[in-house]
Amino acid sequence: MKVVLENLTKRFPGRGKKDADVIAVNRFNFEIPDGQLIGLLGPSGCGKSTTLNLISGLETPTEGRILFGDQDVTALPPEERGVGLVFQNYALYPHMTVEENIVFPLENLRGEKRMSKEAMHQKAAEAAKLVQIDHLMERKPRELSGGQQQRVAIARALVKIPRVLLLDEPLSNLDARLRLQTREELRRIQRETGVTTIFVTHDQEEAMSISDLIVVMKDGILQQIGKPQEVYDEPVNLFVAQFLGTPQINVFEGEIRGGKVMIGKEAVLDAPGKREGEVWVAIRPEGFMPDPDGPFTCRMDRIEVMGRDVSVVSTHEKMTGRNIRSIISAEIPVDSRAETIRFRLRPNKVFLFDRESEARV
Numbered sequence: 261m262k263v264v265l266e267n268l269t270k271r272f273p274g275r276g277k278k279d280a281d282v283i284a285v286n287r288f289n290f291e292i293p294d295g296q297l298i299g300l301l302g303p304s305g306c307g308k309s310t311t312l313n314l315i316s317g318l319e320t321p322t323e324g325r326i327l328f329g330d331q332d333v334t335a336l337p338p339e340e341r342g343v344g345l346v347f348q349n350y351a352l353y354p355h356m357t358v359e360e361n362i363v364f365p366l367e368n369l370r371g372e373k374r375m376s377k378e379a380m381h382q383k384a385a386e387a388a389k390l391v392q393i394d395h396l397m398e399r400k401p402r403e404l405s406g407g408q409q410q411r412v413a414i415a416r417a418l419v420k421i422p423r424v425l426l427l428d429e430p431l432s433n434l435d436a437r438l439r440l441q442t443r444e445e446l447r448r449i450q451r452e453t454g455v456t457t458i459f460v461t462h463d464q465e466e467a468m469s470i471s472d473l474i475v476v477m478k479d480g481i482l483q484q485i486g487k488p489q490e491v492y493d494e495p496v497n498l499f500v501a502q503f504l505g506t507p508q509i510n511v512f513e514g515e516i517r518g519g520k521v522m523i524g525k526e527a528v529l530d531a532p533g534k535r536e537g538e539v540w541v542a543i544r545p546e547g548f549m550p551d552p553d554g555p556f557t558c559r560m561d562r563i564e565v566m567g568r569d570v571s572v573v574s575t576h577e578k579m580t581g582r583n584i585r586s587i588i589s590a591e592i593p594v595d596s597r598a599e600t601i602r603f604r605l606r607p608n609k610v611f612l613f614d615r616e617s618e619a620r621v
């Protein structure tokens with residue numbers, strides 16, 4: 261099911277004089293293609309949950325429309341939208357068994373959708389099998405691990421075969437290893453069912469690893485939408501560049517002069533045809549290549565071993581953060597006792613942004 265957001269806006273009125281109105285979602289216009297997994301990504305408070313709640317019908321938009329396929333669902337209550345919802349605290353019913361939890365949404369179906377007991381159990385068994393908890397049907401939630409409970413919640417959301425599956429930080433209660441495993445499973449389940457899925461997270465790595473498309477938000481405003489690799493490789497502004505990637509991109513005060521990118525007194529890269537003036541120069545950690553004759557000189561701090569790669573930590577007076585982090589293959593010799601280190605830069609890993617607007621130049 262394709263999902264279309266048209267001019268979608270949600271304004272929460274402030275309470276009292278000092279509390280201004282919040283525009284949690286500001287004129288969203290985008291289309292989520294049928295059968296895709298979309299990662300909705302951004303820092304805390306940027307409006308991710310509000311967007312999801314608008315799509316599910318738990319919140320009413322101040323302006324704009326939501327379409328599922330060609331159907332305008334903006335005025336429909338949540339139960340008539342055909343969405344499956346999974347939240348961070350999966351809210352299973354503690355006194356019910358796994359099977360009863362999964363069957364529950366089916367028991368509430370009325371009219372022609374009403375199901376026989378047998379049909380309900382059949383559907384529950386299918387959903388449980390999909391998330392691989394079919395051997396745990398008689399247990400109570402407290403007898404399950406966090407990851408198993410989360411799968412029950414997903415099975416419960418899937419049992420009615422939703423038109424759209426909405427997941428709000430579904431993995432944040434899991435430990436690191438389980439989180440990794442469950443996200444891969446989520447991807448598998450999504451592929452198998454083909455249900456259009458919207459996945460909210462503040463974890464950029466999580467979103468990048470499983471999404472077909474990512475939507476990056478900031479302060480209620482959509483910054484960029486695209487395939488994870490495209491957004492990483494071609495960020496439209498400094499915020500997006502900084503939000504994606506670990507270690508974070510390194511940002512320097514620089515300028516364009518005489519067709520060159522200058523950081524301090526050094527011309528670090530060619531920039532033919534770019535408008536002269538001050539810019540932010542942002543360099544991905546993998547954009548630095550140690551080279552004794554390289555044009556960019558930094559002060560060596562230390563080397564951190566990562567296994568296959570090493571992280572060279574250095575400093576520079578024009579760097580906006582504390583340290584420059586560059587990721588270099590462990591096979592390349594680097595002298596950690598030297599005072600300085602010189603780099604050549606990979607042009608496709610260097611982005612220039614306007615000093616004022618922070619848009620890509």
Ligand code: ATP
Binds near residue numbers: 302462
């Ligand atoms: P987090 O990652 O912390 O959950 P989020 O990106 O999901 O954040 P939202 O929960 O959508 O962010 O909130 C977006 C903004 O809207 C915040 O500034 C929040 O304070 C505000 N907000 C959310 N719900 C309400 C509400 N019911 N009344 C007033 N303001 C609200």
